[in-house]
Amino acid sequence: MLIAADTTSWYIGLALGLVVVAVAVVIVSTILVLAARISRQASTAVDAVETVEAQTDGLSGVAKINDSGVRILQAARALRKTAVGH
Secondary structure (H helix, E strand, O other): OHHHHHHHHHHHHHHHHHHHHHHHHHHHHHHHHHHHHHHHHHHHHHHHHHHHHHHOOOOOOHHHHHHHHHHHHHHHHHHHHHHHOO
16 A cells, blocks of 8 residues: 555656646747747848948938038028127
């Protein structure tokens, strides 16, 4: 009788161990599937960012245009002061 009870404990322990291992396998498998999906999405995002970067490269002469705009603004302010008399 004692041997049967001891053997039952072993079976229960083995069954619980198998359940724990099965749950761990499911969790790791889920993580791997999600990691693969994230990797594909990241590749797509990198390609999209490179496309956007190529389409939005800086225009040549922007600094010159900004400088001209500042000069025009300064000239307009000076003209306004002269027109108003202050």
